[in-house]
Amino acid sequence: MDMKLRFAEKKDLSLVLQFIKELATYENLLQDVTATEELLDKNIFQEKKAEVIIGEVDGVPMAFALFFSNFSTFLGKPGLYLEDLYVKEEYRGQGFGKQILSFLANIALKREYGRIEWWVLDWNTPSIEFYKQIGAIPMDEWTVFRVTEDKLKLLANG
Template identity: 45%
Template sequence: MTPTIRPAEPHDAALIHRFVSELAAFEREPDAVEATPGSFAEALFGVPPAAEAVIAELDGEAVGFALWFHNFSTWKGRRGLYLEDLYVTPAARGKGVGRALLIHLAGIAIERGCARFEWSVLDWNQPAIDFYRSMGAVGMDEWTIQRVEGQALAKLAALE
């Protein structure tokens, strides 16, 4: 059984929300999801869309998704493709779904002239790290992610 990948459609917003909630639970942050099916619908299908998504299916059943957006490399002078989330249901893992999603997104990146295809992975998720390395990914260990959100973001915006 070969996975099929299709573009997400507006009716998939609740499914994507469910997958994101399952991913958050796997990543030990079950209460962190603030997004709603409505916010996913707006982000993915609003004008302009903030992100894009695809759904992976096995035998017509949705078993995973990938959600991405474009970033930009000033050093390369071209946009990149940033994978925000990739999730495969536990029952579908090991069946080529994650591989199919990465290959599909790599194809989109090439088709759109992207200089890079990037994503983050939690440092404790060794099975995912090993999988990504097997697909040709290289860790950017010398870089760390910086984030400002919530009250800290409001405070920073208020600085003069």
């Protein structure tokens, strides 16, 4: 099967949200999804804070990746941060994930980015093994911190 990759368009909003919810279901995190088509439209298509690519086989959407630019002070260059990569279950194990990562690597090189980064849940052994096979290095010595909702408001108020 041949996969075609394309950048998402505004008409794909419901599809993007569907993929987000499918990924969240796979990760047992559906209850945490508060994204709406309106929020995605504002942040992806109007304000261009992120980009989305869609993978299709025979015209059927079967994968997506959402990414945005970050910056490395050590490299002095921007990087590509991959927020989500999702391939529908029936299409897994056929090389489509690697094709998507290759597509993103080409974007990073074309834009003169210094690296691509992403997170993966500790229990997601199939993904971890796949990422190691393509040469990705786990950053085990780093701990992710997050401030959200009420704590974010408290922090903002000093």
